[in-house]
Amino acid sequence: xxxxxxxxxxxxxxxxxxxxxxxxxxxxxxxxxxxxxxxxxxxxxxxxxxxxxxxxxxxxxxxxxxxxxxxxxxxxxxxxxxxxxxxxxxxxxxxxxxxxxxxxxxxxxxxxxxxxxxxxxxxxxxxxxxxxxxxxxxxxxxxxxxxxxxxxxxxxxxxxxxxxxxxxxxxxxxxxxxxxxxxxxxxxxxxxxxxxxxxxxxxxxxxxxxxxxxxxxxxxxxxxxxxxxxxxxxxxxxxxxxxxxxxxxxxxxxxxxxxxxxxxxxxxxxxxxxxxxxxxxxxxxxxxxxxxxxxxxxxxxxxxxxxxxxxxxxxxxxxxxxxx
Numbered sequence: 001x002x003x004x005x006x007x008x009x010x011x012x013x014x015x016x017x018x019x020x021x022x023x024x025x026x027x028x029x030x031x032x033x034x035x036x037x038x039x040x041x042x043x044x045x046x047x048x049x050x051x052x053x054x055x056x057x058x059x060x061x062x063x064x065x066x067x068x069x070x071x072x073x074x075x076x077x078x079x080x081x082x083x084x085x086x087x088x089x090x091x092x093x094x095x096x097x098x099x100x101x102x103x104x105x106x107x108x109x110x111x112x113x114x115x116x117x118x119x120x121x122x123x124x125x126x127x128x129x130x131x132x133x134x135x136x137x138x139x140x141x142x143x144x145x146x147x148x149x150x151x152x153x154x155x156x157x158x159x160x161x162x163x164x165x166x167x168x169x170x171x172x173x174x175x176x177x178x179x180x181x182x183x184x185x186x187x188x189x190x191x192x193x194x195x196x197x198x199x200x201x202x203x204x205x206x207x208x209x210x211x212x213x214x215x216x217x218x219x220x221x222x223x224x225x226x227x228x229x230x231x232x233x234x235x236x237x238x239x240x241x242x243x244x245x246x247x248x249x250x251x252x253x254x255x256x257x258x259x260x261x262x263x264x265x266x267x268x269x270x271x272x273x274x275x276x277x278x279x280x281x282x283x284x285x286x287x288x289x290x291x292x293x294x295x296x297x298x299x300x301x302x303x304x305x306x307x308x309x310x311x312x313x314x315x316x317x318x319x320x321x322x323x324x
Contacts, residue, residue, distance in 0.1 A: 003304065003313040007095045013306045014099060016106070016141060019299060023106040024113075026057055026298040030239070030268030034058040037294040039242040047071060055294030061085045064297040066096065080300040090318050092304045096296065099303065101134050103295050107238060108190070108212045109138030111287035114271060115236060115278055116188055116210035121146045124186030126179050126199055126223070127215065128152035128161035132192040135214060139188060140169050147172040151182040152193070180204050191215055191223040198225035205231060207282040216248040217290045224286070229253040233283040235264045238292050246290045 005013075029035035035057040042051045049070045056063040064082040078100050082092040112120075120143045125132050128150055139145060148171055152158045158175040166173040176182050183189055183204040189211045191200060200223060205211070211232075216223045229235065237243040240261070243250060253259035265275045267287065278285055307313045 001315045002090045002318040003092045003307060004316050005092060005094045005303065005307050005313045007098055009307065009312050010095060010303055011098050013303050013310070013312065014102060014299070016102070016137065018302055018306075019102045019106040020109055020138070020141060022299045022302045023103060023295050024110045024271070025060065026062075026292070026295045027107075027110060027238075027268040028271050029057040029060065029298075030266065030292075030294065031270070031272035031274060032268075035268075035294045037239055037242070037292050039239075039245050053293030053296075055292065055297035056085070057294055057298050060298050060301060062294070062298040062301040064293075064300060066100075066293045066296045068100070080296060082297065082300055082304060092300070092307075092313075093316065094300050094303065096300065099299055100296060101130055103299050104131060104214060104289070104291060105134030105138035106299075107289050107291075107295060108135045108214055108287070109142050110271075111212055111236065111267060111289070112139050112188060112210060113142040114267065115234070115285040115287060116143060117208055117278070117281060118143075120187035120210065122186050123148040123188045123190060124182040124184075125150040125161075125190045125192070126152070126182060127190070127192035128154075128157040129192065131214060132161065132190065133165060135190045135192050135212060136165055136169065139190070140171070143188070145169075145171055145188075147174070149174050149176050149182040149186065151176050151179045188212070193223055194221070195223050196221050198222050200224050200228060202227040202231050205284060207284065209284055211284070211286040213249055213286060213288045217246050219246065219248045219251055221248040222252070224249040226252045226256060226258055228286070229259045231284050232286045233280075234278065234285045235259065235288070236267050236270060236286070237264055237288045238267050238290060240264060240266055242290050242292065243288060247288050249288055
């Protein structure tokens with residue numbers, strides 16, 4: 001038998017404490033070469049785009065596949081299929097839209113915890129959608145923040161973000177009229193947009209700032225102007241193999257020579273001490289995230305274990321394969 005867990009129960013079982021703990025552990029497993037992660041494999045019809053990613057981690061009983069479909073007129077459909085890490089049988093089918101969102105927020109938070117100055121207090125956010133919210137929710141858990149400025153092109157959206165997140169976090173959150181106004185003077189800069197052209201300029205960035213670039217997960221999308229990489233002292237990605245295929249922000253800097261792959265580090269090895277992190281209070285650091293299945297799968301396994309302990313979920317007949 002396998003267990004089916006719907007979105008309502010995933011939300012009930014998955015909290016930020018668990019998300020941060022498991023996602024950081026998954027990154028450390030990558031750093032210790034005890035995890036596997038495949039970049040997105042994509043397919044499409046005339047109307048729907050789909051991708052699949054495989055992830056697994058030794059010592060966490062985690063093995064699975066993440067699948068997502070998108071359609072321009074509806075919300076993405078996201079699912080995890082989890083498997084027994086010893087015998088290979090299906091253990092769980094999980095609706096994973098919320099898990100996907102909180103995993104991305106937790107990944108950003110782990111990057112901030114690792115790379116940002118300890119005294120970072122101010123945040124500039126470009127984007128006002130669900131992922132911008134998740135990035136801020138994660139950031140407040142790893143730094144003692146005081147104020148936030150947010151910009152997105154639609155005034156109503158950025159003002160709604162400011163009202164909602166001020167009430168939720170207790171921070172001063174202000175909607176501003178330009179991207180530059182949001183970024184100038186910020187200790188942390190968060191990019192969570194669907195931009196196809198650069199929206200972050202180098203001259204806006206203060207010494208010592210940390211940048212989380214979490215949008216632009218296709219080669220045709222860009223949030224960061226190439227000149228930003230001439231100012232950054234440390235560039236870190238969640239997974240270089242995936243970033244080579246999906247990080248649109250890195251294409252032009254690499255081609256122009258402003259950035260070289262030998263100077264880009266993976267977050268996991270940095271976490272376990274294989275690379276040096278921030279070296280000074282004035283150094284500008286940048287984390288580029290494209291999303292890793294191993295983090296989703298490890299988090300899904302943690303949710304499954306909680307579901308089994310609490311008797312949550314619906315059993316689905318799914319016998320072991322007999323090879324026929």
